[in-house]
Amino acid sequence: MEERGGKLTVRAVERALDILMCFAQDQDLTLTEIAGRIGLNKSTVHRLIATLEERGFILRNGDKLRLGYRVWELAANLTQMDDPAQLLLPEMERLRDQLGETVSLYVQDGDARIRIQAVQSNQAIRRVAPVGARLPLYVGASSKILLAFVPVEERERILNMMDWPANLDQPTYLKQLDEVRAEGFALSMEEREPGAAAVAVPVFGRDQQLAAALSISGPVSRLTQDMMIEYAPFLKEAAARMGTMMRTIT
Known part of the structure; x- marks a missing residue:
């Protein structure tokens, strides 16, 4: 056992979980690839994988x-009505049908954001948003929401742990966060990937604490800045309904 942050942890369990998390981005991996990602020798990884394989996790x-x-047996239990990603799905589908673009729901996790739910646009040219994607917090409309609407001390803690890219001016970014908080929504135009745009708003849970970021995204040919500003009130209305729903489970 090791003590981390005042808590006792079991190293073998940590390593086994590290192995499973390697599959968050890739469907298939070799033993050598896994060993390289988690920084362990192949013999140790081989023993851990043998146990995970015997128990059906690999x-x-x-x-x-x-x-x-x-893993899928465990995941099945997430699709209950007390899970926000499942609870809010009908409202996200409604918003997709209303605006015609891909709808996503993000939460903050450390120095990243994770897409916990998505409803794809029905249009031929669309943004595909895979659920479970882990994205950096320093770029994108949803990231700005997740940073702008948390308490100042929490924001500073998150900003201090982030690996800032050299080409991003922090003072300018912090000023954008203030503007997002004042306006109640955030925009992004080709910030993370060429040709893509997004507008996002906060979803507040119990005690008006930030619970998630709700966004729509699509090609810049459709989601111009003027169009996204026009869509923002519709997102805010949907987010308000979602917040009411979330307060019933938190």
């Missing part, structure tokens, strides 16, 4: 490894 196909059926 499946083997030749020299490739992937998540096993036990």
